[in-house]
Amino acid sequence: MDDQPRLMHSSHGVGMAGHPGLAQHMLDGTGGADGEGRKQDIGDILQQIMTITDESLDEAQARKHALNCHRMKPALFNVLCEIKEKTVLSIRGAQEEEPPDAQLMRLDNMLLAEGVSGPEKGGGSAAAAAAAAAAGGGGSDNSAEHSDYRAKLSQIRQIYHTELEKYEQACNEFTTHVMNLLREQSRTRPISPKEIERMVGIIHRKFSSIQMQLKQSTCEAVMILRSRFLDARRKRRNFNKQATEILNEYFYSHLSNPYPSEEAKEELAKKCSITVSQVSNWFGNKRIRYKKNIGKFQEEANMYAAKTAANATSVSTHGSQANSPSTPNSAGEYFFLG
């Protein structure tokens, strides 16, 4: 055991000299058996290994074969393997720590949530349905947009999977190729299984970083699609007639103070099948537009006043006129006069 360092040391000392004639002599197995001769022997083998890449392919092939058959080869090979093992282990210890990538996990989670990387159909339509629900809308005519969204999502999904498969295939092919190469080389130079393992790890890391780029751009594409789908301003739909009617009825019957409470907004939202914030938007727009041009809305105001009055009389023959805007009892309180 303690002669291993000596072997390596001698390789440095003698290896650089280069004695083709002597080397041939050694490889023939006719060299001396004394200690000094053995050192020379090993040194020449190492020298030949180190210079093998300088030779032509045929020469190198022949040299390789000769070296493989050399009587000292197994011993030298074992020693080199041990040394290699030690250095590889020390390298491993130094650079092995790899925290689970938070970014990658986020991307994976998102792709799963959006139904891009999950099971075939279910996730995608679920996400689309959620997006559709979030979009607010009347709910009747968004099925066309919905299917459009779904089609585009599945397009993204398909591209993603094709690319992913391509990467995986390339990764496997490359890994196999490298492993075959290393296995082949391990016959002439010391390559420990751990080193192969490490190499495979490096390859996988490289490919997974490429995969991450794919995941990132897929996420971006989904986000853009989603934001387009969800951007209500782009896909603005007028409220249906009934909803507008309900909102106008409330507005004109509360003309002196058209500021519905939170509860009233919720009630209106429910009646109109829209969201509370849409109700708030509507009243905000209505107030400002009414105030800006009361004349323009006069006809509408009268119409709804009549309607409200009619409703009131039909409900109660007593003819309550509590909410009649056409007969204000205290005009000074009207919001648009303030």
Added chain:
DNA sequence: GTGCATGATTCTTT
């Protein structure tokens, strides 16, 4: 295509 209507957003004011 044009112009007005309308729902949503953004910024400012209260």
Added chain:
DNA sequence: AAAGAATCATGCAC
């Protein structure tokens, strides 16, 4: 935080 005001972007009738 809610309302007002200005503005944007689309819908729709013509």
